[in-house]
Every structure is written in C-alpha cells, then in structure tokens.
Amino acid sequence: TKIAVFASGSGSNFEAIAQACRSGELLAEIVVVITDRPAAYVIERAKKMNIPVAAYEAKAFRSKEAFEKAIVERLADDGVEWLVLAGYMRLIGPTLLNAFPSRIVNIHPSLLPAFPGKDAIGQAIAHGVKVTGVTVHLVDEGMDTGPILAQQAVAVVHNDLEKTAQSIHEVEHVLYKETLQQLFKPIYTTSESQK
Ligand code: GRF
Numbered sequence: 001t002k003i004a005v006f007a008s009g010s011g012s013n014f015e016a017i018a019q020a021c022r023s024g025e026l027l028a029e030i031v032v033v034i035t036d037r038p039a040a041y042v043i044e045r046a047k048k049m050n051i052p053v054a055a056y057e058a059k060a061f062r063s064k065e066a067f068e069k070a071i072v073e074r075l076a077d078d079g080v081e082w083l084v085l086a087g088y089m090r091l092i093g094p095t096l097l098n099a100f101p102s103r104i105v106n107i108h109p110s111l112l113p114a115f116p117g118k119d120a121i122g123q124a125i126a127h128g129v130k131v132t133g134v135t136v137h138l139v140d141e142g143m144d145t146g147p148i149l150a151q152q153a154v155a156v157v158h159n160d161l162e163k164t165a166q167s168i169h170e171v172e173h174v175l176y177k178e179t180l181q182q183l184f185k186p187i188y189t190t191s192e193s194q195k
Contacts, residue, residue: 001027001028001029001081001082001184002028002029002031002078002079002080002081002082003028003029003030003031003080003081003082003083003084003180004030004031004032004033004034004075004078004080004082004083004084005017005018005030005032005033005034005084005085005086006033006034006035006083006084006085006086006088007033007034007035007040007042007085007086007087007088008035008036008037008040008042008087008088008089008090009037009040009041009042009087009089010040010041010042010087011033011040011041011042011043011045011046011086011087012169012172012173013086013087013107013169013172013173013176014030014033014042014045014046014086014087015045015049016172016173016174016176016177017030017084017086017176017177017180018030018045018046018049018051020177020181022049025177025181026177026180026181026184027181027184027185028082028180028181028184030051031052031078031079031080032051032052032053032054032074032075032078032080033046033051033052033053033054034053034054034055034056034071034074034075034088035053035054035055035056036055036056036057036058036088036089036090037055037057038055038057042087043055054071054074056070056071058090064093064095065093065094065095068093068095068096069095071096072095072096072099075099075100076099081103082100082103082104082105082183082184083096083100083103083104083105083139084105084176084180085104085105085106085107085139086107086176088106089118091143092104092139092141094141097139097140097141102138104138104139105136105137105138105139105149105179105180105183106136106137106138106139106144106146107134107135107136107172107175107176108120108134108135108136108137108144109121109132109133109134109165109168109172110123110124110132110133110134110135111131111132111133111134111135111151111153112135112137112144112145112148112151113144113145114129114132115127115132116143116144116145117143117144120132121161121164121165121168122161124156124164125156125159125160125161125164129156130155130156131153131154131155131156132153132154132156132164132168133151133152133153133154133168133171134151134152134154134168134171134172134175135148135150135151136148136149136150136151136175136176136179137149149179149182149183150175150178150179150182152171152175154167154168154171155167
C-alpha cells in the first residue's frame, strides 16, 4: 500500500509508522511526506530515513483549492493510495477529500468526540477528566469528526501536561501502526462465503 504521511510538526508519529514499514510490521510504503511547514522537524526525520519530503506553503497559493490541487498532483504522480495525517494542523478541504474519498486517516490525542481541535491534551487537563486517550479515525469534512476506527484510553497524570502527553504519544505510536495494518489488509473472500 502506497501512503503519504501529512505532518506539520515534530513527526514522532511519522517516524513510528516509517519504522513499522521498514520492519515489515506494517505492509505499506511511505512514498512521500507532505508538510505545510518548511521548518517542521518531521523534515529532518524523513531525511534521516531517506523518505522524500514535499513542502507546500499555503500562503504561496492563491486559494486553498490551488494549494490542495498542487498536493493532489504530487500524490497522483507518486501513485499514493492512502493519506495518513500525523499532526497535520490544517483542515482537509474538498479538493483532497474528493481525490481520496474515505482514504484519509487521522490520529487525535483524545477520546473523540471529546476535545476535538487544537490542544486536546491541554483541554482534557483543564476540564479535569481523569481518563483521556487516543482516537484513529477516517477524515471527513469536519474537524476530527469522521468514523472512528480505533480508540485507546490513557490515564491523565494529575495536572501534568508533559507526563500525560508522553503517555499519549507512546500509545499513539503503537495504535496508529496497528490500526493502519488492519485497514490496509486485503480482504479475502472464499467461494464458499460468496454462495
Ligand atoms: C499527535 O499527538 C497527534 O495525535 C496530533 O498531533 C500530534 C503529532 O505529534 N494530531 P507528532 O508530530 O507525530 O510527534
């Protein structure tokens, strides 16, 4: 399965997925990393692993549509089948959604539908919940709203954003690759089950 990872930041989830592809645990190939931030640390991580990066700055385009069209062209050239969002801080628009219908996956650091949007871990701590978690879901036109594929609970470390974030990231790095592997697995039908 040929995938593109979209990231705007540190890229620890990108790296976990890339390692799983390399070890054969995840039967997929990251053909390109797409970033909207030319200074994102994910670029260093990708370079170290010899994975191509394409950076697109939204402000260099006249519209969101033009920005996404340029990305879609690159993805088509590379034969990309699935988009994997890993800390991509931009809402996916109709151009990308229509090019990859039900083929875009995201990971979010909360038990959705609780705490969508930015700073989900901070929101959970501010709210005083004792348990938060991680959600992997398909992307639709909303913000963190698409069909849920997998969730795992993580205990909040009382008033400690850093420690809670660390546990969340550890869970993310395992849950994402496992969920993607399930998603990409071919479905075999036997002649018996077709009767
Ligand atoms: C993760 O917590 C992910 O759930 C959220 O953004 C963060 C990205 O972290 N969408 P990293 O860049 O993969 O380290």
